[in-house]
Amino acid sequence: MNTITFTLNGKAETYDGPSGTRLLDVLRDNFKLLGVKCGCNEGECGACSVIIDGKLANSCMVAMGSVHGSTVVTIEGYAVTERYAVLDKAYADVSAVQCGYCIPGMVLASECVLARNPHPTEEEIRDGISGNLCRCTGYNAIVHAITSAAEEGKGLW
Amino acid sequence: MNISKSVTKKDHPRKMNGEAKYVSDYPTDGVLCGRLLHSARARARIMNVQIPALPEGYLVVDKNDVPGENLVHIVMDDTPVYADQTVEYIGDPILMVVGPDENEVKRILSEIRVEYEDLTPVFDVRDPAAEIFFDYHYGKGDVESAFAQADKIYTEQFRTGRQEQAYLEPQGMIGEPHDGRITVHGSMQCPYYIYGAVARAMGFEASRVQIRQDTTGGGFGGKEAYPSILACQVAVAAYKAGKPVRVIFDRREDMEFTSKRHPSLSTYKVAVKDGRVTAMDIDVTFDGGAYTTLSAVVLQRGIICASGIYKVDNLKVHGRAVKTNTVPSGAFRGFGAPQTFFAVEMMMDHIAKDLRIDALAFKQAHIVRQGDATSTGGKYHFPVPIPEMIEEVDRASNFREKKKKYQMQTGRYRRGIGMSMVFHGAGFTGSGERDHIKAVVKLHKYPDSTVEILASNSDIGQGLKTTFSKIVAQELNIPMERVIIHNPDTDRVPDSGPTVASRSLMTVGELLRRASIDLLAGWVDGEDQIVEEHFKEPDFVIPFYLDKFQGDAYPTYAWSVSAIEVEVDTFTGLSNILGAWGSFDVGTPIDMNIVVGQMEGGFMQGIGYASIEQIDADSKGRIRNNSFSDYIIPTSMDVPDMHVIMHVEKYPLGPYGAKGAGEIPLVGAPGAYLEAMEQALEVNLNHIPFSAEDTMKVLREEAKR
Numbered sequence: 001m002n003t004i005t006f007t008l009n010g011k012a013e014t015y016d017g018p019s020g021t022r023l024l025d026v027l028r029d030n031f032k033l034l035g036v037k038c039g040c041n042e043g044e045c046g047a048c049s050v051i052i053d054g055k056l057a058n059s060c061m062v063a064m065g066s067v068h069g070s071t072v073v074t075i076e077g078y079a080v081t082e083r084y085a086v087l088d089k090a091y092a093d094v095s096a097v098q099c100g101y102c103i104p105g106m107v108l109a110s111e112c113v114l115a116r117n118p119h120p121t122e123e124e125i126r127d128g129i130s131g132n133l134c135r136c137t138g139y140n141a142i143v144h145a146i147t148s149a150a151e152e153g154k155g156l157w
Numbered sequence: 158m159n160i161s162k163s164v165t166k167k168d169h170p171r172k173m174n175g176e177a178k179y180v181s182d183y184p185t186d187g188v189l190c191g192r193l194l195h196s197a198r199a200r201a202r203i204m205n206v207q208i209p210a211l212p213e214g215y216l217v218v219d220k221n222d223v224p225g226e227n228l229v230h231i232v233m234d235d236t237p238v239y240a241d242q243t244v245e246y247i248g249d250p251i252l253m254v255v256g257p258d259e260n261e262v263k264r265i266l267s268e269i270r271v272e273y274e275d276l277t278p279v280f281d282v283r284d285p286a287a288e289i290f291f292d293y294h295y296g297k298g299d300v301e302s303a304f305a306q307a308d309k310i311y312t313e314q315f316r317t318g319r320q321e322q323a324y325l326e327p328q329g330m331i332g333e334p335h336d337g338r339i340t341v342h343g344s345m346q347c348p349y350y351i352y353g354a355v356a357r358a359m360g361f362e363a364s365r366v367q368i369r370q371d372t373t374g375g376g377f378g379g380k381e382a383y384p385s386i387l388a389c390q391v392a393v394a395a396y397k398a399g400k401p402v403r404v405i406f407d408r409r410e411d412m413e414f415t416s417k418r419h420p421s422l423s424t425y426k427v428a429v430k431d432g433r434v435t436a437m438d439i440d441v442t443f444d445g446g447a448y449t450t451l452s453a454v455v456l457q458r459g460i461i462c463a464s465g466i467y468k469v470d471n472l473k474v475h476g477r478a479v480k481t482n483t484v485p486s487g488a489f490r491g492f493g494a495p496q497t498f499f500a501v502e503m504m505m506d507h508i509a510k511d512l513r514i515d516a517l518a519f520k521q522a523h524i525v526r527q528g529d530a531t532s533t534g535g536k537y538h539f540p541v542p543i544p545e546m547i548e549e550v551d552r553a554s555n556f557r558e559k560k561k562k563y564q565m566q567t568g569r570y571r572r573g574i575g576m577s578m579v580f581h582g583a584g585f586t587g588s589g590e591r592d593h594i595k596a597v598v599k600l601h602k603y604p605d606s607t608v609e610i611l612a613s614n615s616d617i618g619q620g621l622k623t624t625f626s627k628i629v630a631q632e633l634n635i636p637m638e639r640v641i642i643h644n645p646d647t648d649r650v651p652d653s654g655p656t657v658a659s660r661s662l663m664t665v666g667e668l669l670r671r672a673s674i675d676l677l678a679g680w681v682d683g684e685d686q687i688v689e690e691h692f693k694e695p696d697f698v699i700p701f702y703l704d705k706f707q708g709d710a711y712p713t714y715a716w717s718v719s720a721i722e723v724e725v726d727t728f729t730g731l732s733n734i735l736g737a738w739g740s741f742d743v744g745t746p747i748d749m750n751i752v753v754g755q756m757e758g759g760f761m762q763g764i765g766y767a768s769i770e771q772i773d774a775d776s777k778g779r780i781r782n783n784s785f786s787d788y789i790i791p792t793s794m795d796v797p798d799m800h801v802i803m804h805v806e807k808y809p810l811g812p813y814g815a816k817g818a819g820e821i822p823l824v825g826a827p828g829a830y831l832e833a834m835e836q837a838l839e840v841n842l843n844h845i846p847f848s849a850e851d852t853m854k855v856l857r858e859e860a861k862r
Contacts, residue, residue, distance in 0.1 A: 034175070034178070039326070041407060041408060044785035045408075074175075075175035079175065091173055095166055095750035099172075100168065101325035101374030126793040133792060136375055137757060137758050140798060
């Protein structure tokens with residue numbers, strides 16, 4: 001079996017298991033990256049979102065084989081960045097975190113919204129996070145947090 | 158400091174960066190995986206269970222392994238830990254397979270053969286064979302005379318559907334046997350409910366049981382009673398295995414087999430004389446599902462709210478919770494009230510239309526006032542701010558103007574706007590707080606002048622760690638950082654009751670405030686000090702008697718007026734929500750952001766309940782849409798930027814004037830949504846969820862005319 005190599009949170013990693021294993025399981029079980037949450041295991045809720053080569057992906061829908069040569073960022077890797085600090089403050093200021101289970105995925109979705117467009121409209125924000133379910137907030141606070149992060153994080157995105 | 162001023166939530170940093178530890182995040186080394194075998198039949202006798210040869214280290218746990226009573230203590234004790242002679246719904250847990258490897262556990266489960274002898278199931282609450290779990294009657298005035306003298310009598314039936322809580326974190330529990338004790342920790346709202354249930358199922362002295370809440374990814378009522386069942390199953394399994402056992406539900410298992418909001422069927426008969434409602438005769442049926450769980454209390458709240466916020470002097474209410482062979486219904490934000498408030502709001506709307514009176518004006522003419530009697534002969538002790546709130550919502554939404562404008566529409570896109578007004582009785586129904594819960598809290602001051610809150614209420618996302626800490630910090634005049642609060646652990650915290658009914662902040666929060674005052678009075682620097690505070694019923698409350706449904710069912714009420722505007726695409730049947738506005742009185746917000754977040758989140762769940770969330774059992778009793786692919790909850794694209802207005806009527810006995818907040822935004826949404834839909838479609842509607850398919854049915858009828 002060929003070894004799968006990929007970059008995970010800025011570090012070169014290898015994976016020797018079956019190529020059909022879900023990325024979600026490898027991140028949680030092998031790499032102990034427990035900020036990646038499992039909410040449905042079938043690509044609907046977005047709790048397991050990670051960023052693969054700059055794009056948001058449900059890690060439960062990604063087979064390890066397809067990760068070969070890719071760059072994967074989870075909340076653990078993202079949480080040390082300057083951009084995260086801006087989002088962190090923006091989320092905190094409007095208390096956008098309730099139960100927290102959707103949040104690691106939602107934060108990465110927020111990053112992808114801003115990376116695509118540093119000055120998104122409300123509609124673009126809503127569209128960008130529409131693959132990430134949140135049952136607590138009604139999304140208002142999250143949308144407001146991303147809006148204010150866009151204003152505060154000038155030049156970062 | 159202004160207590161409403163928002164602070165960074167205590168739990169924010171670790172939830173934001175992914176470090177918060179939920180039950181599925183605990184190390185799995187040395188922990189056995191457990192999975193349940195659920196009944197495949199709605200009602201059957203279990204004749205035989207064939208278990209394949211088990212590999213070493215694997216075991217099967219069933220009713221014969223329960224060391225205490227094979228019953229889960231909830232309100233009544235009819236829910237078995239593991240099925241006994243019969244199964245009563247598709248999903249009823251028969252046994253658990255436990256072992257080191259999850260895939261192997263799944264293989265064993267798939268090879269177990271259960272031989273059933275089918276019995277006739279009941280799926281329809283109207284089936285004469287259906288067992289009645291609970292049957293309540295109450296009333297006041299002279300209903301017969303009022304009907305005899307009426308100008309007109311209106312009769313209409315209303316239906317509401319099941320609703321799944323759909324917390325993002327599925328149910329999960331870990332049991333750990335150690336030193337003759339059993340520890341269970343996991344996702345939960347009510348550690349002491351579980352404590353009592355596990356002690357009973359294990360046949361243990363309570364001191365041999367420890368329950369710890371882990372960071373919990375949402376509950377909304379769905380983690381009020383169900384975790385007691387799962388905890389008993391896990392405790393029994395761990396005890397038999399002599400090793401820790403973890404059960405983490407997958408989404409489909411969680412959606413199909415755990416409790417949901419009660420479906421309801423209500424018939425309203427209303428007498429009108431001289432343009433006013435003079436009497437209501439209301440018949441409410443809740444589908445309880447297979448076991449009683451919380452149905453008694455859900456039904457009580459539902460029927461107490463049946464006449465809405467309106468003054469109805471002659472009232473007759475009959476409510477029953479009926480057994481069907483479907484998944485047990487349970488707690489969900491609003492707890493019986495959304496069903497009847499929806500019905501009464503639509504009823505009032507339909508009567509007004511028939512009388513050719515503006516529905517809002519008609520409702521306004523009937524609103525209760527401070528000092529009026531409640532449906533159960535208690536009293537509205539405090540101001541009823543609904544009239545002002547109606548104006549606030551009208552100003553924000555242009556309700557009256559739009560209501561006039563959206564008439565006789567014929568194009569592809571048609572608009573409508575609706576408004577509903579509701580209360581939510583704050584805290585437990587009736588005398589529960591005084592007679593059963595008897596809440597106790599403690600504050601522990603350490604020599605370094607940090608103060609720890611010891612209470613059994615759990616932060617499940619609603620912000621309780623933050624609001625509790627704010628109250629204590631405010632009263633002691635110390636910074637928030639010096640107030641410590643952990644997830645509750647029954648070894649460390651007293652029983653301050655469950656995390657339900659928005660009682661935590663209003664009732665337990667006030668106990669913490671009073672404890673803080675005591676602590677400050679006796680404060681000695683450098684000393685280790687503990688103060689304790691006990692619940693006392695407020696003096697003004699008219700005692701409630703459940704046998705007669707008489708007295709103050711609630712000490713006070715949260716109020717709301719909400720408006721929703723829709724646009725229906727008559728080509729596709731799809732409707733778009735153009736706006737949602739709400740004025741909410743929950744007393745003083747203990748943290749504005751947190752309360753606004755509750756309003757927005759609850760409002761969204763109410764909109765989902767009214768429109769897209771549908772989860773029915775089929776003709777065999779099976780719930781087929783057990784995933785987020787088929788059970789649709791609102792995404793960020795399905796709800797607008799909700800406009801929330803906080804209207805503050807302080808409750809003198811809540812901390813700084815706070816009342817219950819969690820439920821109210823959900824309760825009012827269905828009435829507002831459906832009134833909007835009926836304006837757009839120019840028909841009377843009487844059931845929720847009202848889906849795109851339902852819209853198409855209406856349009857098809859219209860095309861025939």
